Amino acid sequence: MNPLPGDLFARRLRQERERLGISQAELARRMAALLGTNVDSTAITRIEQQTRAVRLDEAVTAAEALGVPLVVLVSDSYARENEAEIQNQLAELALAKQEWEKLRQKIHRITQTIQQLSAERDAFCSHALDVDPETAGDYELAPEIRAALDASMCDARTKPAGEVAAPDA
Structure with a gap:
């Protein structure tokens, strides 16, 4: 009863x-x-x-x-409904954390690749400058690509390795 x-x-x-x-x-x-x-x-x-x-x-x-x-x-049903909603939200939070971790790892891999490619590009440009100073400018990136790359790398350099900030809410 x-x-x-x-x-x-x-x-x-x-x-x-x-x-x-x-x-x-x-x-x-x-x-x-x-x-x-x-x-x-x-x-x-x-x-x-x-x-x-x-x-x-x-x-x-x-x-x-x-x-x-x-x-x-x-009402006891309010408490049960509230508890069920809490459980649903906790499950959704756990799923979001898993997705965030996957994205964080992907961002880290992409950042490392950009750093590696930038280092290779700088080495290539340096070598091109040593080989033929007059044509070394032919290997420069377009200014807008260079600016985007510099901005991304600046962000990557200010954070410890492997750390990616959470997106702004």
Whole structure:
């Protein structure tokens, strides 16, 4: 048999209060401030022990004082749905981390290849300059390619080997 909403409220009120690490007196103080009336801490004790029914205005205020939607305090299904969503998001996060790691490794390989090709190009240009200084300029890269290459290599040189920054959000 499913527990009654009042029973769920009492149990969930205590769970949420303890999760936040606040006393019954502190919860009563917060509720009193929100209601603008006195709330005695013994009222919280009796509500949690199910020896006193909770009034609707108290239930709404207790949820607000705890910083949770009222449905959290009166429904077990909300907690189950929330837990399922957390599990889904954790699985999606793990998948995204795997994809990020693959991309990070690909970026690292491409960066290494560019560095190697740049070094070979510089060695070739140096050799061409030694062999025939007049035609050495024929082997220069187009200015826009050179600028893009220099920018990419500048980024690669400022990071430790193998480290690739996460893309901006």
